[in-house]
Amino acid sequence: MFQQVMNFLSLWALPAIILLILTMGLIKKIPIYEVFTDGAKDGFKVAVNIIPYLVAIIVAISMFRASGIIESAEILFSGILSKLHIPADVLPLMIVRPLSGSAALGVFSDIANGADSYATKLAAVMVGSSETTFYVLAVYFGAIGISKIRYALIVGLLADIIGFAAAICVCNFL
Amino acid sequence: MNYIFYLLILVSIIFGAINGKLTDVVNAILSGAELSVKVAFSLIGIMAFWLGMMKIAEKCGLIEIISKIIKPVTKKLFNEIPENSPAIGDIAMNFSANALGLTNAATPIGIKAMEELQKHNIDKTSASNAMCMLLAINTAGFQLIPATVIAILIGIGYKNPTNIIAPTLLVTTIAFISAIILAKIFEKIWTKQTATSDYANKIQVKGGETCSSK
Numbered sequence: 001m002f003q004q005v006m007n008f009l010s011l012w013a014l015p016a017i018i019l020l021i022l023t024m025g026l027i028k029k030i031p032i033y034e035v036f037t038d039g040a041k042d043g044f045k046v047a048v049n050i051i052p053y054l055v056a057i058i059v060a061i062s063m064f065r066a067s068g069i070i071e072s073a074e075i076l077f078s079g080i081l082s083k084l085h086i087p088a089d090v091l092p093l094m095i096v097r098p099l100s101g102s103a104a105l106g107v108f109s110d111i112a113n114g115a116d117s118y119a120t121k122l123a124a125v126m127v128g129s130s131e132t133t134f135y136v137l138a139v140y141f142g143a144i145g146i147s148k149i150r151y152a153l154i155v156g157l158l159a160d161i162i163g164f165a166a167a168i169c170v171c172n173f174l
Numbered sequence: 175m176n177y178i179f180y181l182l183i184l185v186s187i188i189f190g191a192i193n194g195k196l197t198d199v200v201n202a203i204l205s206g207a208e209l210s211v212k213v214a215f216s217l218i219g220i221m222a223f224w225l226g227m228m229k230i231a232e233k234c235g236l237i238e239i240i241s242k243i244i245k246p247v248t249k250k251l252f253n254e255i256p257e258n259s260p261a262i263g264d265i266a267m268n269f270s271a272n273a274l275g276l277t278n279a280a281t282p283i284g285i286k287a288m289e290e291l292q293k294h295n296i297d298k299t300s301a302s303n304a305m306c307m308l309l310a311i312n313t314a315g316f317q318l319i320p321a322t323v324i325a326i327l328i329g330i331g332y333k334n335p336t337n338i339i340a341p342t343l344l345v346t347t348i349a350f351i352s353a354i355i356l357a358k359i360f361e362k363i364w365t366k367q368t369a370t371s372d373y374a375n376k377i378q379v380k381g382g383e384t385c386s387s388k
Contacts, residue, residue, distance in 0.1 A: 009318075013274045021231045028234040039229025043222025046285055047214045054210035060179055062206030063186035068193035098313075105322065112330050124327060124338045128320025129346035133313040139217075140309055141301060143285040144292045148300035149175050150367075151360035155306065156313035158356050163314075163349030170341045 046143050053142025057134050061099045070095050085172055087111075087119035093126060098133035098160050118171065125167045130160055217281070224282035228264065237263030251354065252304045254294065261290030265308060272312065275321050284312055296369040303361045307354070314353035316346050 025032040070092045078088045089111045097104045108127050112120040133156040141149060190199035231237050241248075241262040248255075248262045255261055264287035271280035287308060295302045301309070320342050327335035 009274060013271075014276060014279065017279075018227065021227055021234070021236060024236050025230040025234040030230060030233050032230050035230050035233050036226035038226075040222035040226035042225050043282075044218050046221055046225070046282075047218040050217070051211060051214045054214055055207050056179060058210040058213070059203055059206035060182040060186070062202035062209070063190070063199050064182050066195060066198040066202035067186040067188075067190035068195045068198075069185060069189040072189065072193065105326065108323070109326055109330070112326060112332065120327075120332065121338060121341075124320070124323050125342045125345055128317065128323040128338065128342040129315065129349055131313050131315025136313045137309060139281060140284055140288050140312065141305070144288045146292075146299060146301050146305065147175065148297075150301050150306060151357075151364045152301050152306045152309045153175070153178065155310045155353060155356045155360055159310065159314050159349050159353035162352040163345055166345045166348040167341075170345050 050139055050142040053138045057138040089119055090123055093123055094164050097130050101132040122171045126164055130163050220278050221282045224279055228286050232260055240266045251307055254304050261287055264290055273316055273318050275317050275319055297367050300367055307357045310353040310357040314350040316350040
């Protein structure tokens with residue numbers, strides 16, 4: 001039942017929002033075509049503004065992943081992880097998740113290999129409940145030219161860690 | 175950010191050398207740079223579309239209506255932002271789009287919200303408390319249905335992919351609430367922003383009034 005409601009919502013959310021905006025614009029006698037194109041003009045500018053910030057973050061993260069450090073960490077921490085009921089495969093996922101969305105999905109696909117295992121479920125919950133923190137930060141702050149990020153990254157990463165810990169607890173007890 | 179940027183690259187080069195993967199690390203510079211531009215350019219179209227839509231939504235008063243509805247919540251979370259700012263409505267739209275898994279709509283709307291917050295920022299190069307809060311809400315990745323994950327699980331023949339919905343929703347809620355609480359805590363303990371001389375002059379010219387968004 002919940003599933004059906006959610007499917008319906010995600011199918012109709014976009015068309016409903018678009019229709020609502022346009023209808024309300026017409027009722028209020030707004031020249032919607034002109035206003036739309038006027039607003040849309042900024043699309044290119046915003047995307048171009050983001051480029052330097054994205055290059056900095058994505059290049060650094062690409063280098064980090066290529067260096068093989070994640071695999072090294074997996075070997076190093078495997079002992080501690082097994083004590084905490086964390087399958088060793090899940091560690092790379094936890095490291096990669098805030099760094100790169102596509103890489104995280106790649107690691108997740110490697111873990112989820114058909115078996116209804118604890119590792120698959122844990123990895124699925126971790127991926128589904130978090131975001132690519134570094135990417136969101138680069139895009140959102142890059143668009144408005146913010147370079148001093150203050151505590152934004154710390155909060156994002158701490159929240160990710162809490163989320164991962166919660167995922168481990170929830171998957172162990174539910 | 176300066177240290178994080180330096181550390182990420184330093185660690186990559188050191189570990190690349192240890193693991194004998196230095197060539198891969200160097201190649202990653204090119205592929206990463208290329209990917210960044212691809213990502214930015216892939217945003218142009220959808221960004222233009224939603225910025226256009228949001229402009230209509232703002233002009234016809236829809237954003238204002240949404241702002242009024244969620245005022246009790248946003249007043250606490252974004253207490254530096256004036257109640258009538260369009261930022262509040264944009265933030266609400268950004269959150270709803272994220273919750274429904276509409277990432278393509280959420281990002282442009284979120285950026286628009288950031289632009290509105292920037293108008294109230296006292297130092298245009300550093301992130302205001304409100305911006306950090308909006309970012310925390312976004313990086314927490316609150317989502318009602320993890321559609322991508324379920325699609326992958328279905329793809330590999332996982333028996334009951336929908337089994338993960340309830341635990342994911344529980345975990346994502348915990349992470350989301352933690353992010354908000356953490357942002358509020360750090361807001362109190364972190365060094366305050368100092369107004370740039372540019373902004374201070376602006377206020378003086380207006381006779382001590384806070385500068386309006388117009």
